[in-house]
Amino acid sequence: MQLDVARLKRSPGESARYELAVDLPPQAFSGEEIIFAGPLRADLVVSNTGKILTVEGMAGGKLELSCSRCLQHFIYDYKVPIDEKYALPQEEENNEELQAFTGDYIDITPAVINSIFLALPMKALCTEGCQGLCSVCGSNLNENSCGCAGEEIDPRLSVLKELLKKDDK
Ligand SMILES: [Zn+2]
Ligand SMILES: [Zn+2]
Numbered sequence: 001m002q003l004d005v006a007r008l009k010r011s012p013g014e015s016a017r018y019e020l021a022v023d024l025p026p027q028a029f030s031g032e033e034i035i036f037a038g039p040l041r042a043d044l045v046v047s048n049t050g051k052i053l054t055v056e057g058m059a060g061g062k063l064e065l066s067c068s069r070c071l072q073h074f075i076y077d078y079k080v081p082i083d084e085k086y087a088l089p090q091e092e093e094n095n096e097e098l099q100a101f102t103g104d105y106i107d108i109t110p111a112v113i114n115s116i117f118l119a120l121p122m123k124a125l126c127t128e129g130c131q132g133l134c135s136v137c138g139s140n141l142n143e144n145s146c147g148c149a150g151e152e153i154d155p156r157l158s159v160l161k162e163l164l165k166k167d168d169k
Contacts, residue, residue, distance in 0.1 A: 001112060003046060005053060006104035009088055012050040019043050024109070029117050035064040037075050042112060044082060052098060055084040059112045068123040069132035070140050076124065080115045084108070 001022050008016050021039040028034075044057035060079035067074055086106055087098040099111070131141035136148040 001040070001042065001107065001109040003044070003055070003106040003108055004104060005046060005101075005106055008046055008048050009053065009104070012048050015045055015047040017043070017045050022109075024113070027113055027117075029120070032066075034117075034120075037062040037064045040112065042082065042108070044108070046106075048088070052088060053086040053101075053106065055082060055086065055106065055108060055111075057082050059115065063116075063120075065120075065124040067126035067130055069125060069130045070142055071133065072126055072140065072142075074124075074126040078116055078119060080112075080119045082108070082112060082115055084111045 001020055003018055003020075005016075008014055020042045023039050024036045026033045026035045038061055040059060040061045042057060042059040044055055044059075047054045047056075058079060059082050060077070063076045063078060064073050065076045066072065085098050086101050089102065101107070126142075133139065134141055134146050134148050137146050139146040
């Protein structure tokens with residue numbers, strides 16, 4: 001995702017709008033693979049403040065994630081704000097908040113992917129009420145209820161159940 005800033009970088013006070021759509025290959029993220037289900041679209045405004053180039057706007061699209069409860073793949077819509085700052089070549093100080101670029105193009109892809117990763121849910125769920133997998137037989141409880149339902153799985157709970165039974169007498 002390249003932004004052509006050849007003219008803008010020589011024009012202090014000017015802004016330009018960029019509308020982009022790119023297909024991205026799968027990205028590795030904390031041990032998992034993030035699959036883009038369709039193009040990543042970005043609507044960005046790049047401004048030359050005289051000292052730096054700011055890139056602001058939104059990026060959005062669809063990802064294929066796997067549900068942390070039932071492990072099924074599902075489509076996840078994302079929309080993330082983009083707010084990046086790039087040092088103009090002549091202003092390149094050792095400012096850690098600024099990213100550097102050389103030539104006439106800013107490659108915004110790493111910053112956009114990073115913003116998407118930051119916005120991803122810690123535990124992705126296919127639906128809010130996903131029933132997950134049966135911890136006994138492994139069937140997907142969203143699709144069918146297996147015979148295990150109702151069985152106590154946690155031994156601590158069965159102890160509690162015994163205690164409650166005793167109380168009943
Ligand atoms: Zn699920
Ligand atoms: Zn089961």
